[in-house]
Structure formats: C-alpha cells, structure tokens
Amino acid sequence: MNPTRSTSADAEPWSARPDDELSLASLLAFFLEHRRLILGTGLILAILVGAISFARSRTFTSTARFMPESSENPMSGLSGLAATFGVSVPGSDPGGSPSFYAQLLQSRDILRETVETRYAFSTGSDSVHSTLIDLFHARGSTPAARRDAAAKDLLRHLDVTIGRETGTVDLAVTTNWAELSQQVGLRMVQLVSEFNLHRRQTKAGAERQFVEARVAEAQDSLRAAESRLQVFLQRNRVYQNAPQLQFEYDRLQRAVNMQQQVYTTLAQSYEAARIDEVRNTPVITIVEPPDRPAKPDARLALVKALLAGLLGMGLGALAAAVRRAFGPRGGMPTRRPERRREEVPEEQTAMHQPLAPRASGPIAK
Numbered sequence: 001m002n003p004t005r006s007t008s009a010d011a012e013p014w015s016a017r018p019d020d021e022l023s024l025a026s027l028l029a030f031f032l033e034h035r036r037l038i039l040g041t042g043l044i045l046a047i048l049v050g051a052i053s054f055a056r057s058r059t060f061t062s063t064a065r066f067m068p069e070s071s072e073n074p075m076s077g078l079s080g081l082a083a084t085f086g087v088s089v090p091g092s093d094p095g096g097s098p099s100f101y102a103q104l105l106q107s108r109d110i111l112r113e114t115v116e117t118r119y120a121f122s123t124g125s126d127s128v129h130s131t132l133i134d135l136f137h138a139r140g141s142t143p144a145a146r147r148d149a150a151a152k153d154l155l156r157h158l159d160v161t162i163g164r165e166t167g168t169v170d171l172a173v174t175t176n177w178a179e180l181s182q183q184v185g186l187r188m189v190q191l192v193s194e195f196n197l198h199r200r201q202t203k204a205g206a207e208r209q210f211v212e213a214r215v216a217e218a219q220d221s222l223r224a225a226e227s228r229l230q231v232f233l234q235r236n237r238v239y240q241n242a243p244q245l246q247f248e249y250d251r252l253q254r255a256v257n258m259q260q261q262v263y264t265t266l267a268q269s270y271e272a273a274r275i276d277e278v279r280n281t282p283v284i285t286i287v288e289p290p291d292r293p294a295k296p297d298a299r300l301a302l303v304k305a306l307l308a309g310l311l312g313m314g315l316g317a318l319a320a321a322v323r324r325a326f327g328p329r330g331g332m333p334t335r336r337p338e339r340r341r342e343e344v345p346e347e348q349t350a351m352h353q354p355l356a357p358r359a360s361g362p363i364a365k
Contacts, residue, residue, distance in 0.1 A: 042313035105160050
C-alpha cells in the first residue's frame with residue numbers, strides 16, 4: 001500500500017512560514033494587499049493635522065538673556081570663625097547659580113505676579129488693556145482659581161534654558177501678539193530682579209544682626225587681653241633677661257594679636273553687611289533684553305503633516321495586521337478545498353472489476 005502523497009494544493013500560505021514573514025517580499029505583499037487602508041489612514045491624518053496647523057492663529061516669541069551677578073558672600077571669611085561659636089555659615093551662595101534663576105522664573109510667585117499685571121498693547125486695529133487672566137480666558141470658580149489657571153497656561157508658553165558654558169539664563173515667551181510677548185518678558189525679568197534684591201537685603205540684615213553681636217563680644221575679649229598684657233608690663237618692666245617672664249609675655253601678646261585679628265575681621269564684615277542691607281543695585285546682568293519679534297513663528301505645517309502621515313500609515317498597517325490576525329481562519333485568504341484523489345489499492349481494484357465472459361465451444365482436453 002503506497003503512502004498518501006500531498007499535492008501542491010496542500011501547501012500552507014506564505015504567512016504560515018516564519019522565514020517568509022520577515023522577508024521583503026512578504027512585507028511588500030502585505031502592503032499591496034492592504035494598500036487602501038494603509039495609505040488612506042496616512043493621508044487622512046496628514047490632511048487633518050495640516051489643516052489644524054494652518055487654522056491655528058499665528059504666535060510670536062520674544063527672547064531674553066541675562067546672567068546672574070556673582071557676588072562674594074560677606075560671611076565667607078567668617079565660616080571657620082562662626083563654627084567656633086556653634087553657628088554654620090555657608091561660604092558660597094547657592095542662590096546665585098543659573099539653575100536657581102531658571103527655577104525662579106517658573107516659580108509660583110513669579111507666575112502669579114506676571115498674570116496679575118495689567119498690560120497695554122496694540123493689536124493693529126484696537127488697543128488692549130488687560131491681564132493675562134482675561135487674555136488666556138482662564139476658568140475658575142474664584143478669582144484665585146482663575147489666577148492659578150492662568151499661571152499654568154503661562155508656564156506652557158515659557159521656555160527657560162541654561163547656558164552651561166556661559167552661565168546665562170535664556171527666557172522665551174510665546175503669545176499671540178508680538179508686543180505682549182515683549183512686555184511679559186520684561187515683567188518677568190523685572191520680578192526676578194526685585195525678588196533677588198529683596199532676598200539679598202533680607203539676608204544682609206540677618207547677617208548684620210549676627211555680626212553685630214559677635215563684634216561686641218570680640219571687642220570685650222580684645223580689651224580683656226590688652227588689660228592682662230598691660231598689667232604684666234607694669235609689673236615687669238625688664239623681662240627680656242628672664243626666660244619665664246619672656247615666655248609669659250609672648251603668650252599674652254599672642255592672645256592680643258589673635259583677638260585683634262578676630263575683631264578686625266568681624267568689623268569689616270559688619271560694615272559690608274550694613275552696606276548690602278541698603279544696596280538697591282540690580283543683582284542680574286541683562287545680556288539681551290526682551291525683544292519685539294518682527295515675524296511670527298513658523299507653523300511647520302508641512303513637517304507636521306508629513307510626520308502625521310507616517311504615523312497614520314503605521315496605524316493603518318497595525319489595523320490591517322489586527323484584522324488579518326483575527327479575521328476568518330487567522331486572516332489567511334480562504335480557498336476552496338480541493339478533493340484529494342485517493343489511490344485505491346490494486347487488490348480492491350481487482351475485486352471490483354467485472355469477470356470476463358467464458359468462451360463457448362468444447363473444452364480442450
């Protein structure tokens with residue numbers, strides 16, 4: 001009995017073989033089979049994104065750049081001295097770094113002050129006098145809620161970057177009006193300068209109070225050391241020839257010198273703190289003030305449409321693959337099964353064949 005042989009009709013489709021799934025021909029066949037869905041999805045999404053990009057109103061971006069002023073901490077020379085009194089005084093000011101100013105521009109207080117400021121600008125055909133709360137159409141049940149909503153909207157219109165090599169802070173403000181973008185940038189830089197000026201004056205006042213108390217103590221200690229040295233010199237007019245008296249004199253003189261050095265350092269720091277407490281000079285250097293943009297920002301509608309088209313084609317291919325996987329028979333094309341022609345064994349064939357008729361006539365002996 002011969003084994004049953006499979007015909008070419010029994011071969012599985014291309015999707016059932018792993019080697020063919022990854023081949024370029026398989027991908028091309030898949031694309032051609034579902035080209036309407038893939039290309040149609042990409043085209044629809046590209047047209048939709050392009051239309052939305054063209055329909056949006058034009059925006060204007062004003063940029064500014066400033067650099068924090070690196071100032072010496074008046075207490076830097078007193079770090080070791082203050083430690084002896086149990087007080088920790090940092091030698092450098094972490095609040096003067098560009099990262100601090102970048103975070104300050106995006107802080108809650110600066111954003112709230114900015115949106116509550118009233119701006120006056122021209123739109124070409126009309127003059128506007130309003131706050132960002134009204135211009136952004138902020139929603140909220142209370143004035144505070146509307147203010148916070150406008151502050152969040154303003155944060156989305158900001159772009160703050162830091163120049164690592166130069167130590168500068170770049171601010172970019174984007175709105176629907178060129179003059180408004182410039183005014184908002186100016187207001188934010190002004191608020192940063194005022195905040196840091198107030199912080200520096202407050203810090204200088206606290207340092208002045210600390211140093212003032214230390215100056216009084218250092219002055220009393222210096223006078224006490226000088227008095228001990230004076231008493232020694234009055235009792236021992238000739239001490240150079242006596243080793244013990246010479247040693248005592250050197251000890252008292254070192255105490256006077258040390259107390260005098262402490263008092264001098266504290267007195268200088270006290271005067272510097274008093275000056276900083278009333279100083280009103282800016283603490284940031286404006287490298288580039290906020291400018292008024294002459295041209296609107298580029299819409300980049302063509303680029304967005306192309307990217308959306310590619311994304312749409314990918315989504316279309318994904319939808320086609322899902323439909324193919326969960327369609328009839330795993331998404332493989334249905335074919336009309338052919339009947340297999342089974343081979344009949346020879347014994348069975350011989351049994352079913354009709355017998356040949358006998359020949360008439362006498363039988364040969």
